[in-house]
Amino acid sequence: MKKSILGALVCCLMTSVFGQNNKSLKKEVIASVEIQKEELITVSDKIWAAAEIAFQEKVSAETLIAYAKANGFNVEEGVADTPTAFIASYGSGKPVIGILGEFDALPGISQKAVPEKTPLVQGAAGHGCGHNLFGTASLGAAVAIKNLIAEGKLKGTVKFFGTPAEEKYFGKLWMARAGLFDDLDACLDWHPADHTEADVQSSLALVDFKVEFFGQTAHASADPWNGRSASDALELYTHGINSFREHIKPTVRIHYHIQDGGQVVNVVPDYSRIWVRVRDTKREGMNEVYERVKKMAEGAAILADVDYKISLISGIHEILPNRAGGAAVQKNLEALGDLTYTESETAYAYKIQEATSKPKL
Numbered sequence: 001m002k003k004s005i006l007g008a009l010v011c012c013l014m015t016s017v018f019g020q021n022n023k024s025l026k027k028e029v030i031a032s033v034e035i036q037k038e039e040l041i042t043v044s045d046k047i048w049a050a051a052e053i054a055f056q057e058k059v060s061a062e063t064l065i066a067y068a069k070a071n072g073f074n075v076e077e078g079v080a081d082t083p084t085a086f087i088a089s090y091g092s093g094k095p096v097i098g099i100l101g102e103f104d105a106l107p108g109i110s111q112k113a114v115p116e117k118t119p120l121v122q123g124a125a126g127h128g129c130g131h132n133l134f135g136t137a138s139l140g141a142a143v144a145i146k147n148l149i150a151e152g153k154l155k156g157t158v159k160f161f162g163t164p165a166e167e168k169y170f171g172k173l174w175m176a177r178a179g180l181f182d183d184l185d186a187c188l189d190w191h192p193a194d195h196t197e198a199d200v201q202s203s204l205a206l207v208d209f210k211v212e213f214f215g216q217t218a219h220a221s222a223d224p225w226n227g228r229s230a231s232d233a234l235e236l237y238t239h240g241i242n243s244f245r246e247h248i249k250p251t252v253r254i255h256y257h258i259q260d261g262g263q264v265v266n267v268v269p270d271y272s273r274i275w276v277r278v279r280d281t282k283r284e285g286m287n288e289v290y291e292r293v294k295k296m297a298e299g300a301a302i303l304a305d306v307d308y309k310i311s312l313i314s315g316i317h318e319i320l321p322n323r324a325g326g327a328a329v330q331k332n333l334e335a336l337g338d339l340t341y342t343e344s345e346t347a348y349a350y351k352i353q354e355a356t357s358k359p360k361l
Contacts (some may be wrong), residue, residue: 018185018343025153025154026335028148029145032144036140036144042138044137045113047135048113050063051110051126051127052104053104053167054165054166054169055082055164055359056084057104060103060165061103064088064103065077067139067143067158071143072150073160075087078182079335081174085161085164087159088139088162089157091156096183096184097157097159097187098186099158099187099188100163100187101161101189102134102135102138102164102166103135104166104167105131105132105167108126110122110123114354115348115352115354117355118353125139127264130192131166131192134192139160139189142159142160143211145148146158160205161166161175161181168314170316171178173314178198197333198327198329198333198337202281202321204279204286205279205317205318206277206279206286206316209294209312210313211274211309213234213300213301214270214275214309215227215305216268217267217269221267227268228268228306229268230304232303234258234261237297238256238258240296240299241256244296251281252278252286253278255276256275256277258272277317283317
């Protein structure tokens with residue numbers, strides 16, 4: 001929980017800079033977060049236990065919405081035609097400060113709150129990126145700023161954006177398309193990590209797409225010459241991608257997940273499907289690779305004498321770093337001082353290192 005408290009403090013302290021650079025206000029922000037501590041832990045734990053995947057975060061969204069309403073926020077639910085997306089607002093006028101909060105989980109990594117790998121529900125979703133902390137801490141930050149606005153010590157508007165489906169579909173895209181960020185003067189976020197520092201590095205641009213191959217089924221032993229295998233096309237496609245890796249720049253990443261390669265061994269499959277993701281440091285470079293990898297799908301279909309279809313899933317640009325803002329965040333982080341851990345917390349960390357065969361640090 002210390003990580004989430006820290007994340008809230010970072011957002012809060014940075015936000016307060018936009019109002020007044022006043023040490024007493026910053027102390028009040030810190031105190032506000034500490035007052036919320038137990039409630040924030042409860043919220044985080046509930047989101048952890050719910051562990052809901054993209055666009056299905058009903059309990060997680062409801063938990064955050066309830067906490068926002070209990071703290072006096074006006075909440076718009078189901079924004080951008082997305083049932084689990086919402087905005088919690090307080091205040092009026094400028095500046096308008098946004099704080100982002102994610103809360104979706106990942107498929108197949110259910111985990112109890114123990115150091116060893118122990119699923120809460122076998123095969124179910126789980127939180128591998130700490131989004132239970134992300135959304136909780138960001139909302140705690142918004143509450144701390146809201147309290148100062150309510151007391152007349154800060155002027156402006158604070159908006160908490162509940163952003164779903166980040167792990168798979170990038171739900172912020174729907175919210176950006178709906179213009180929900182257009183009135184912001186600044187927008188802040190954070191993410192759990194192994195270092196506590198302002199992030200002024202960019203990210204990787206990426207595109208997600210699905211490739212489907214459509215062939216002709218036949219019995220694999222009695223009549224294979226009349227079959228046109230969608231699975232052959234899929235294998236040829238992945239071979240093309242993997243051969244291409246030698247010729248791409250070190251900044252490029254290509255991932256794929258075979259979702260359907262056929263159902264039984266004695267039937268020539270007439271359908272196959274693969275999910276592909278291409279990344280690079282710049283959108284322009286990523287697009288070059290994307291176009292080449294799409295051509296490979298056509299080539300694989302020709303070789304296997306099948307049809308194919310490419311469907312776009314999602315995509316994002318690289319982050320544009322705000323180094324001036326990052327410097328202000330870093331200054332506030334350093335003012336907070338180093339994190340301290342209890343003996344039980346340190347012992348827990350050692351058990352994680354042991355369970356994952358990491359050296360004891």
